[in-house]
Structures are given as structure tokens and as C-alpha cells.
Amino acid sequence: MAFRRYWFLLISVLIVTFSILGFFGREIYRQAPPIPDAFVGPDTKVLFTKDDILNGQMVWQSIGGQQIGSVWGHGAYQAPDWTADWLHRELVWVLDRWAETDHQRPYAALTAPQQAALRASLSALYRTNTYNPATGQVVLSGERVAAAKATAAYYDRLFGADPELIDLREAYAIHEQVLPDPERRKLMTAFFYWSVWSAATERGPGEVTYTNNWPHEPLIENQPSTANLFWSIISIVLLIAAVGAMVWYESASHGNEPPPPRPERDPLDAFALTPSMRALGKYVAVVALLFAIQVLLGALLAHYSIEGRHFFGIPIAELLPYTLARTWHLQLAMFWIATAFLTAGLFLAPIINDGRDPKYQRLGVNILFGALLLVVGGSLLGEALAIHQKLDLDWSFWFGIQGYEYTDLGRVWQIALLAGLLVWLVLMGRAIGPKLKRIDQGRDLLMMFAGSSVAIGLFYGAGLFYGARTHLSIMEYWRWWVVHLWVEGFFEVFATTALAFIFANLRLVNTASATRAVLLATSIFLVGGIPGTFHHLYFSGTPVSITAVGACFSALEVVPLVLIGKEAWDTYRKQYTTGWMQRYRWPIMFFMAVAFWNLVGAGVFGFLINPPIALFYMQGLNTTAVHAHGSMFGVYGFLALGLVLFVTRRLRPDITWNKGALAYSFWAMNMGLGAMIVFSLLPVGLIQTWASVEHGLWFARSAELMETPLINTLRWLRIIGDTVFLSGVAAFVWFLIGVWRARSNEIPVQTPSGDSVSEDTLVGVPAHREVL
DSSP states (O other): OTTHHHHHHHHHHHHHHHHHHHHHHHHHHHHSOOOOSEEEOTTOOEEEEHHHHHHHHHHHHHTTGGGSSEETTEEOSSSOBHHHHHHHHHHHHHHHHHHHHHHSSOGGGSOHHHHHHHHHHHHHHHHSOOEETTTTEEEOOHHHHHHHHHHHHHHHHHTTTOGGGHHHHHHHTOOTTSOOOHHHHHHHHHHHHHHHHHHHSBSSTTSOBTTTTOSOBGGGTBOOOHHHHHHHHHHHHHHHHHHHHHHHHHHHSOOOOOOOOOOSSOGGGGSOOOHHHHTTHHHHHHHHHHHHHHHHHHHHHHHHHHHSSOBTTBOOTTTSOHHHHHHHHHHHHHHHHHHHHHHHHHHHHHHHTTTOOOTTHHHHHHHHHHHHHHHHHHHHHHHHHHHTTOSOHHHIIIIIBOOSTTOOBOHHHHHHHHHHHHHHHHHHHHHHGGGGGOOSTTHHHHHHHHHHHHHHHHHGGGGGSOOTTSOHHHHHHHHHIIIIIIIIIIHHHHHHHHHHHHHHHTTSSOHHHHHHHHHHHHHHHHHHHTGGGGGGOTTSSOOHHHHHHHHHHHHHTTGGGGGHHHHHHHHHHGGGSSGGGGGGHHHHHHHHHHHHHIIIIIIIHHHHHOSHHHHHHHTTSHHHHHHHHHHIIIIIIHHHHHHHHHHHHHHSTTSOOOHHHHHHHHHHHHHHHHHHIIIIIHHHHHHHHHHHHHTOHHHHTSHHHHTSHHHHHHHHHHHHHHHHHHHHHHHHHHHHHHHHHSOOOOOEEEOTTSOEEEHHHHTTSOOSSOOO
């Protein structure tokens, strides 16, 4: 095998990194914070039971879960983090009670030494672990029981319809009567309380809390641990060393092989459009429709951060509350980006099969399309019914909403989506499989394409490894398999391979060079990307070992991005390789934007929050939203749109494109995304970070800070970037509508024999060569 050492490297990386992910995943199972059978007071009266906590978790899921505030820092950025908010409110309640009892004055009126003495007693009270594994109970002091009841009463009023808290609900963008049933409100407070107890209680005497001292809360000395600082430093040193090694390797390498001879005409013109390829036009339409709806929901969410429950005075939140809008916004992003990737794969499949459809391929494509519509429509409807509290708790999880970011859709729809991905995998395999038996230069690239297709088809299934009552730490472990490994990992591998395959078939790059580049790039990316999953789990009830592994390996994820400028320039120059490549100018421009946002969104803004010491203060703030927008749309969004443009170019090769609309769309979306980050999300996130460091995470997410004139001004400034971005989206959709409505333009071109024929005629010309 010509690429034996590259395959050995890739397979070794996969074995070692998944072993690390599995071994330390086992540690998460073993060392997850206990869920006590009961929290009891000094009189042994039960405050909350284990069933209360798990049922409360299901209630929290039913109202949107991570789309309505956050728990342990994971979730929406608008409302508070309920763990940090509850903890601070309860601590202040106890301090005030002690101050009144001991000094007959509020805590704020005490002298500094008096406050320090009370805080020392408070830390000892809260950080001491009173969980008894033999009885399964946690014994609480009388003050803690009273404080918990007082705080639970506040949350009962907040999630109900107490008119005194209407302004606070407006600030949090929470609709009236989130939970009309008082019993459900009571259960949810049990779940919130357990998350708070885990965040404040030491694993053992003198150790960190179950959440590694997160959230930052000076009142009980929840400060960054030694391990947090140590592994942050090590990760930065590793990053510098790895970057140096990467630059050295690139400088010492002999470079790529020379490109193959430039073809006189587009090699893909030699392939006729098959029935299954033509059936993909409706996939493109669905991508455009879901994309447009998704970004409109994003604009609405940005406005909700200012008006709370209104859109320029129109009270629409009772019908479409922030929670539902955000759920749909994230879910539709997953749907349209994934659909674009599936479309590209289905389009390339017949080309791989020498320009022929396997039997019943078109039928399979149409069945998959119907399944896609069913999953999208069913999941969106189920999420609406669940958030409006129209479903039983069990039905809510199965048909409504699971309550976790990016895996929100009900379990039935999740299974249906996985089934659809498996159907896609079968359709891909029927075309790729026979070609893998060949022994030629292109086989290795096809094997990578097939392997990445299998990964996309199967890795979404990791979301089925948890249930409605699964421990939150364990659920987060598997959820990030989907979000980080499936979306951020193997989607990128598939995209890298697909682009290499496209450029190789256009004869713009040497097949051997493309294969080596894909194998090496995949190995380098996955060596940090797979164990780097743990950087999402520093404070999710995981042991300190997760911090060490996550910090070190996630730093390596940035290393491949060092050479991103070269990649972007090489991609940009491909459009000038030969005259006919101008027809692919705009797909290539979108691919170049992917390279830019990979560096900025995934690299710079990703590493901004990756080190444990940074994430300790930043988790759950708008700095995370900066990274999310820059990487999710900047990388995967532009990549999906570029693939859609490539497919559209081949499906309608006879149409002259409206280059003005497409150029405006490209620059408006790039500049709009940059403006919304620079003018709004990033400055808000940095202000929150300062507040988090100085006062605690609770303050960084509080209405007290987020309703200040400066923050509101920055939120209003987002309208600049959003407006420019939305105009770019509108231009893109308008462009696609124009392409599909346009009549054919027969553009004369010269055949090798010298005859003048139309470009659309060339689409049906028999293949003169085998595809890779």
C-alpha cells in the first residue's frame, strides 16, 4: 500500500485517542457526584428525595432545559445559570440571618473582620461533605434547610406567575407561567438544589468540590484550584511546542507533488446527471428554507435579549417564547448543515460509481427526503408542545424535547434521524463499495471518503446512550460525543475528504498528494480533537483527571490551524488554475471563508475559552457564544453553503449565475458575522468575564449587570451585524431561486474535436476516464 505509514498513523491515532476517551469516560461514571437518596434536616425530616431530583430533572428538560438559562454552565446565555444563581442567593440568605442573630445588623453593614468571620463559617458549613454512603443521605443544618426552602420559594414564584417578578422575567426573557403546575415547580427546585450541592461540596476534606470549585463564588472560597492553574499552563506550553513542531515539519518537508496537467475542459462535464442526482434539487431548496428560518430566529433571539418577551413592542413570547425560539434556532442549524453534507455525499456517489446510479438509488434518495421532512416537522412540533407544557413528562422526553443543546429533539425523532443517517450510509455504500475493490491510486482517497461517511452515519448514535433520568455528568459525556465528535469532528473529516475528492476529480491537485494530505490532516486533527472532547467537561461533576486530559489535548486542536493561511491561499488560487474553473469561483470563495473562520472562530475564539483557568470564569458567558457563532456558522455553515453551490453548479451547468447577488451575499454574511461578534457578543462577553472574576459567576449572568445601559447599548449594536448578515442570507436565497427559475443559456464551448456545442450538451457526454 503506497500510503501504508499514513494509514498506520491514522489507525494508531484512532486507537489511542478513543482508548483515552473511553478510559476517562469510565472515570466519569465512577466519580460522578452522588445523587443522595434524600436530603434531610437535623430532625431527619426529608427535604428532597432522589426521585424528586430525577423527576425534577425531567421537568427541567420539559421546559427546554439548557435553552432556558443553564445548569453547571451549559445552556442559554440569557437567563441566569441556575446553579450559580441559587448558590449565591442561598449563601446571602444564611449570611444575613447569621448577621442579624449575632450582630443585629444586615451582613452588608458589618465590619470587614466580622464579614470575614462569617464567611469562614459559611465555607466550612457548605464545603463540608455530609453525604453518608451507608444511609444514602445528606444531613443538612437547620440554616441550610431554611435557606433552601426560602430559595425554592423564590424559584416557585419566578417560574410561576407572581406579578412582583414580572420585570425580572422580562429581563431573563422568560415567559409567564413557564410551569403552570406547582408540583412540577417543586420538583424542578429539587434538581436545581442537587446541582448547587454538588457545586459547593468537597469530594473529600480539603479537596475541590464535585464540580472542581466551579462556579466562582468568593463567599465560600470557590476559587480556581491548583490543578486548574497547572494544567492551563501546561496546555499553553504544549500548544507553543506543537506549533513549533508543525512549522518545522512544514519547512522541512519537500512540499506537494506537482499538479497534474491542466485539463482543457471541466472533467465533470464528462458525467451525465443521473436520476438520483437530479432528485437532489429539492434537498437544496430545503437547505435554503431551513437556513433562512434559522437565521430569522437568531435575529429574534438577539432582540429578545433586549425586550425579553416582545419584538418591537409586539408581545409574541406567549406563542414563541425565547426558549422555543432558541431550541428551533439550534436545531435547524444542525438540520440544514447536516442536510447540505448529505446532499454533497449523495451527489458524489454516482460520480464515484463511474457516472451510474445503483439500482433504486433515486427511490432511496426520495425516501430519505421524506424521512428528513418527517423528522424536521415532527421534532419542531414536539418541542413546541413540550415547552408549552402540553405533554406528560415521559411523552415530553420521547416526542417533545430532551432539553439538551443540539440534541433537543425528542427521543423518537432522534431515533428516526439516526435511521435516516443509516439509510444515507446505505445509499453511499452501494456506490462506493464496489469501487473499494479496485487497486489503484485513487483507492485510498475513496477509503477515507467511505470511512468518514460511516462515521457520520454512526456517531450520531452516541446520543442514545443516555435517558431522561440519566445522571447529568454522564449525559454530558455522551452529549459531547454528538456535538464535539460528530459535528466538530467527523463532519470536518468528511468535508476535508469530500473537498479533496472534488479537487482531485477536477484535476486541480495530484491524487497522491490529496490522499497524503487528507490522511495526515485527519490524524493531526483527531489526535487533539477526540480526547479534546473533555475540555467541555471540566466542571460537569468530573474528576480532576478530565481537566488534565481535556486541557492538554484540546490545546493541540489549534495546531493544524497554524497553516490555515496557506490552505486558504491554495484554495483561492484554484479558481485561476484554468479558464473553466471560473464557474466554481463562488464555491471556492465559500471554502476559503471556511479556512478564515477556522482560524478566527474555531482557533482564536476557541482557545480564548479552552484553558481551564479561562473557562473557569467564562463558562456560560457570551464569550462562548462568540466561539459558537464563529465556528458553527463560520466553519460548518460556510462549508455547507459552499457544497450546496457546488451541487447547484453541477445540477444547472447551463445557467449563467447572478454573480452580483452571490458576491453581495458572500461579503455581507462574512462582514455581518464579524460585526455581530466585534460590536456586540465579544464586548458583552468580556464585560461579563471581568464581572465573573471580580464578583462571581452569579453576577456576570445577573439582571443587575445585564440590564445596565452599556450592556443594552452593546446589545442594540448587534442590529448592525444582524441586518448586514440577514441581507446576505436574503441575497443567497434569492440567488438560488433565480438559478432554479432561470431558463437554460446555451453557452458555446469548444470540444476537443473543435466543434462548437453548448455547455449543457456536455453534461451528457460519456465519461472519457474512470473517476478516482
